[in-house]
Amino acid sequence: MRRAGWLTLILGFLAGCFVGARMVRLDRIITARFEGQRFRVPSRVLSAPTILYPGLDWRRIELRALLIRLGYRELELRGSLGEARVPLGHVVWSKRALRVHLRGFEHPRRPEPPRDIVIGLGGSTIERIQATDTGRTLGAVLLEPEVVGSYYGPDREQRELVRLGEIPRHLVDAVLAVEDQRFDSHHGIDLRRVLGAALANLRAGSIRQGGSTLTQQLAKNFFLTPERTLRRKLEEAGMALLMEARYSKDEILETYLNEIYLGQRGSTAVHGVGEASRLYFGKPARHLAPAESALIAAIIQSPNGTSPFRAPEKARARRNLVLGLMYRQGRIEAVVFREARDEPLRLAARTPELRESRYFLDALRRQLPEVYDEATLTSEGVRIYSTLDFRLQRLAAETLVAGLEGLEKSQPGLVAKDPARGLQGCIVVLRPQTGEILALVGGRSYGLSQFDRCTQARRPPGSAFKPFVYAAALEPAPQGATITLASRLDDSPLRVDTSNGPWQPRNFDEEFNGDVGVREAVERSLNVATARLALDVGVERVIDMSRRLGIRSPLPRVPSLALGTGDVSPLELARAYATLANGGVRPEIRTFDDLVDAQGRTVARREIEFRRVLDRGTAYLSTSLLEGVVERGTAQGVRRAGIHGPVAGKTGTSDGERDAWFAGFTPELVVVVWVGFDDPRSLGLSSSRVAVPIWARFVREVTGGRVRGAFLPPPDVIELEIEPATGALAKRGCPVRQAEYFVVGTEPTLVCPSDWAERDPGFELDREADRLREGLLRWLKDVL
Amino acid sequence: MARRGWVPLLILCACAPLRGPDATPSGLHLSELAGEGDAERRTSLDLVLQGLGEDASGRPAAALAEYQSALRLDPTNPWVYLALARHHVDGTQPERALPFLDQARALVEAQGSDSPRVEAHLLGLRGAALVASGRPVEGLPLLEEARALAPDVWADGHLSAHELQ
Numbered sequence: 001m002r003r004a005g006w007l008t009l010i011l012g013f014l015a016g017c018f019v020g021a022r023m024v025r026l027d028r029i030i031t032a033r034f035e036g037q038r039f040r041v042p043s044r045v046l047s048a049p050t051i052l053y054p055g056l057d058w059r060r061i062e063l064r065a066l067l068i069r070l071g072y073r074e075l076e077l078r079g080s081l082g083e084a085r086v087p088l089g090h091v092v093w094s095k096r097a098l099r100v101h102l103r104g105f106e107h108p109r110r111p112e113p114p115r116d117i118v119i120g121l122g123g124s125t126i127e128r129i130q131a132t133d134t135g136r137t138l139g140a141v142l143l144e145p146e147v148v149g150s151y152y153g154p155d156r157e158q159r160e161l162v163r164l165g166e167i168p169r170h171l172v173d174a175v176l177a178v179e180d181q182r183f184d185s186h187h188g189i190d191l192r193r194v195l196g197a198a199l200a201n202l203r204a205g206s207i208r209q210g211g212s213t214l215t216q217q218l219a220k221n222f223f224l225t226p227e228r229t230l231r232r233k234l235e236e237a238g239m240a241l242l243m244e245a246r247y248s249k250d251e252i253l254e255t256y257l258n259e260i261y262l263g264q265r266g267s268t269a270v271h272g273v274g275e276a277s278r279l280y281f282g283k284p285a286r287h288l289a290p291a292e293s294a295l296i297a298a299i300i301q302s303p304n305g306t307s308p309f310r311a312p313e314k315a316r317a318r319r320n321l322v323l324g325l326m327y328r329q330g331r332i333e334a335v336v337f338r339e340a341r342d343e344p345l346r347l348a349a350r351t352p353e354l355r356e357s358r359y360f361l362d363a364l365r366r367q368l369p370e371v372y373d374e375a376t377l378t379s380e381g382v383r384i385y386s387t388l389d390f391r392l393q394r395l396a397a398e399t400l401v402a403g404l405e406g407l408e409k410s411q412p413g414l415v416a417k418d419p420a421r422g423l424q425g426c427i428v429v430l431r432p433q434t435g436e437i438l439a440l441v442g443g444r445s446y447g448l449s450q451f452d453r454c455t456q457a458r459r460p461p462g463s464a465f466k467p468f469v470y471a472a473a474l475e476p477a478p479q480g481a482t483i484t485l486a487s488r489l490d491d492s493p494l495r496v497d498t499s500n501g502p503w504q505p506r507n508f509d510e511e512f513n514g515d516v517g518v519r520e521a522v523e524r525s526l527n528v529a530t531a532r533l534a535l536d537v538g539v540e541r542v543i544d545m546s547r548r549l550g551i552r553s554p555l556p557r558v559p560s561l562a563l564g565t566g567d568v569s570p571l572e573l574a575r576a577y578a579t580l581a582n583g584g585v586r587p588e589i590r591t592f593d594d595l596v597d598a599q600g601r602t603v604a605r606r607e608i609e610f611r612r613v614l615d616r617g618t619a620y621l622s623t624s625l626l627e628g629v630v631e632r633g634t635a636q637g638v639r640r641a642g643i644h645g646p647v648a649g650k651t652g653t654s655d656g657e658r659d660a661w662f663a664g665f666t667p668e669l670v671v672v673v674w675v676g677f678d679d680p681r682s683l684g685l686s687s688s689r690v691a692v693p694i695w696a697r698f699v700r701e702v703t704g705g706r707v708r709g710a711f712l713p714p715p716d717v718i719e720l721e722i723e724p725a726t727g728a729l730a731k732r733g734c735p736v737r738q739a740e741y742f743v744v745g746t747e748p749t750l751v752c753p754s755d756w757a758e759r760d761p762g763f764e765l766d767r768e769a770d771r772l773r774e775g776l777l778r779w780l781k782d783v784l
Numbered sequence: 785m786a787r788r789g790w791v792p793l794l795i796l797c798a799c800a801p802l803r804g805p806d807a808t809p810s811g812l813h814l815s816e817l818a819g820e821g822d823a824e825r826r827t828s829l830d831l832v833l834q835g836l837g838e839d840a841s842g843r844p845a846a847a848l849a850e851y852q853s854a855l856r857l858d859p860t861n862p863w864v865y866l867a868l869a870r871h872h873v874d875g876t877q878p879e880r881a882l883p884f885l886d887q888a889r890a891l892v893e894a895q896g897s898d899s900p901r902v903e904a905h906l907l908g909l910r911g912a913a914l915v916a917s918g919r920p921v922e923g924l925p926l927l928e929e930a931r932a933l934a935p936d937v938w939a940d941g942h943l944s945a946h947e948l949q
Contacts, residue, residue, distance in 0.1 A: 055823020109849035139830035433859035583890050610883055668859050709860055712894035
């Protein structure tokens with residue numbers, strides 16, 4: 001007996017030591033996780049906010065779809081708009097107006113308050129915006145940014161962390177009612193629940209009910225595997241006890257609410273009530289209604305089995321079960337219960353991430369400060385306020401894919417057997433004045449290839465490079481500009497001896513045109529005339545001009561550079577064209593404005609930066625030349641596509657038709673389209689048939705076919721009439737006249753007809769009268 | 785044709801004095817331009833005015849957000865660049881105002897919005913930016929010119945957000 005007693009004591013002691021040691025180890029695991037970084041929160045990239053203002057074409061921006069994407073719920077109009085009760089995050093449409101209760105949103109520079117507004121509609125135009133509370137007319141309102149995407153870790157978990165104090169009480173009540181009604185009183189394990197579950201399972205003959213408390217669930221999700229073994233169960237119970245001993249109920253509850261798995265958004269796992277609220281209702285958890293809270297609590301048990309998207313009836317039934325529990329446990333009033341129970345499931349539209357935005361996200365990541373490496377971005381919940389225009393991005397992706405598919409349909413030879421080696425393309429869209437990337441689609445499918453052809457590929461731009469030659473030639477130099485727009489160029493056979501042998505450029509149509517005007521050379525994209533001009537200007541000056549405009553890639557110091565044989569990326573080409581569009585001011589490329597850490601502190605900020613690199617006159621003359629390409633030249637397809645207003649641009653087809661480019665701009669947008677194969681092979685088509693239609697379709701969609709603004713000449717550029725065949729100043733009696741622009745001081749000295757002064761003795765007098773009239777006009781303008 | 789072109793000019797000349805003397809133009813207030821231009825320009829200017837209000841209230845980050853929205857709507861609006869230049873002159877990096885002033889000048893000139901009242905601000909802000917950046921030799925003469933053009937605003941060598949608003 002005595003021996004047995006000792007044995008029991010020793011065994012008991014050893015078991016105690018074992019359990020103690022085990023508990024110490026578990027405690028270490030718990031504290032390490034709780035005291036360290038509890039959650040990996042992927043950083044989120046947000047688009048630029050949409051601005052609504054009187055005069056905006058609301059149909060073109062697809063306002064209705066936009067509001068649905070942002071999680072605004074549509075209510076039926078009962079009575080008048082002004083009298084309707086429109087809760088936060090809801091919208092009511094009538095024929096000539098809509099009333100929307102905008103949610104406020106956080107913004108690092110200027111948070112937007114919630115606003116209840118009426119938007120008056122006249123046809124497709126917003127006529128007025130009025131605040132319903134004050135009746136004040138508003139000039140502009142901002143809608144919250146859309147989520148462009150997130151930087152996920154290997155687990156592809158997304159969560160939006162919430163604090164217990166900022167979520168509605170009914171959400172907590174709903175979760176407790178269904179998952180752990182005695183959470184406030186137990187110490188980690190609820191024996192009554194365990195017994196109840198055991199009995200229920202015994203009756204059912206299988207495991208139907210779990211007896212785990214919320215703390216146990218947290219222990220399991222946070223630290224353990226989902227296997228159902230006794231050892232795992234004991235560890236779970238031990239950990240639950242330890243957690244309860246170490247941490248407050250609030251801390252445990254908050255951690256649970258942020259950890260719990262609540263469904264899928266495509267391939268991304270949605271964790272926590274904050275993210276679930278975004279997924280199912282398109283709004284922050286703090287704005288949840290009781291019925292919505294109950295739905296979230298309802299799906300904890302089986303997020304995919306009771307997914308309201310996939311099984312709405314099942315989800316609704318379980319939601320009502322939760323509401324019933326809440327009512328029976330005294331957590332909600334009868335009236336709230338009844339109202340919530342009768343509510344239909346009003347879910348947000350499912351908005352899968354735009355996969356093609358990943359190219360932009362990758363480009364943005366390369367612009368971030370170095371400290372924001374992959375590990376940081378995938379875990380620290382940084383919010384990045386990007387420059388991306390969500391609508392433009394979507395349109396760019398759609399247009400590129402449709403354009404490439406259309407090409408393959410019309411030219412079956414372009415279809416590759418292996419999709420990974422198929423026809424590719426990219427579109428990049430910049431705002432020339434600010435350098436903001438508004439859209440970037442680096443390929444037709446991010447899933448198929450993550451290689452970004454807009455920023456990572458370098459390909460020969462062909463004739464899309466020529467504007468840099470002409471800009472260099474038009475720019476005032478110490479010895480004077482090489483050409484004016486009235487100059488004549490030589491498009492006759494050319495042979496240049498180089499270290500690689502003779503170089504003999506040819507035109508696209510294999511013809512030589514002899515004496516041609518500058519405009520004709522650009523509009524018809526004549527290679528020989530341009531090559532000869534580049535030789536006159538000097539390759540060094542052409543390279544210098546390209547550098548100043550924004551080309552950074554290495555450029556070969558060879559005569560053929562003029563015809564675009566140096567590889568460049570679409571993005572740098574876009575930047576160089578942006579400099580021309582911006583009157584000679586080169587913008588710094590920006591992908592984001594603000595970077596805000598998880599605590600809401602702005603940790604990085606990008607301001608607009610630009611620098612004048614070219615005089616306004618030369619930039620304007622170059623732009624004017626490129627307008628001609630669209631009006632009469634190789635990019636007439638732009639006009640045929642129904643785009644009206646100021647557009648300039650240049651096509652480019654590389655040697656062997658391997659690359660098709662169109663770099664074009666309006667006063668407010670620069671768009672570069674590239675099409676080709678990753679392993680360069682011939683498209684068998686020119687850029688006019690490949691890249692221009694894609695460009696035109698995109699810009700037509702964006703602008704509605706009416707481009708805003710104008711390319712305006714600076715004061716030192718004047719318009720005169722010339723005789724195009726000779727470039728002489730055209731006067732009365734000159735048989736052919738054509739308007740042309742000149743920087744003051746570079747006007748032609750020749751006059752047409754050559755005997756003008758003799759034939760018109762009043763010529764000098766006329767000139768004097770012109771000057772006087774201009775002076776008077778200036779004076780009047782000042783006075784008036 | 786040439787002779788007929790003189791007729792409206794002469795009528796305009798005759799009418800000009802009726803508008804009253806305006807020998808000393810005051811500095812331009814952007815609110816005077818409200819309602820001009822198309823929808824984008826009007827809203828953009830409205831946002832600039834709000835931005836100036838934020839600047840005047842000591843909320844520079846909010847002001848920048850307004851200017852940024854204004855640029856998004858109408859990137860060729862010269863008044864955004866003018867307001868941004870003013871914002872930077874009062875900020876910690878006054879030299880950042882200079883490219884914005886260049887841009888504002890380019891746009892007002894191209895759009896025909898230049899006038900002595902605008903010129904006063906362009907010169908004055910450039911002068912103030914240069915002086916604040918430690919380049920008084922270049923800046924002070926410009927401030928003098930601005931003073932001469934708009935003494936009511938530039939007498940103190942500073943353009944407040946309120947004065948531009």
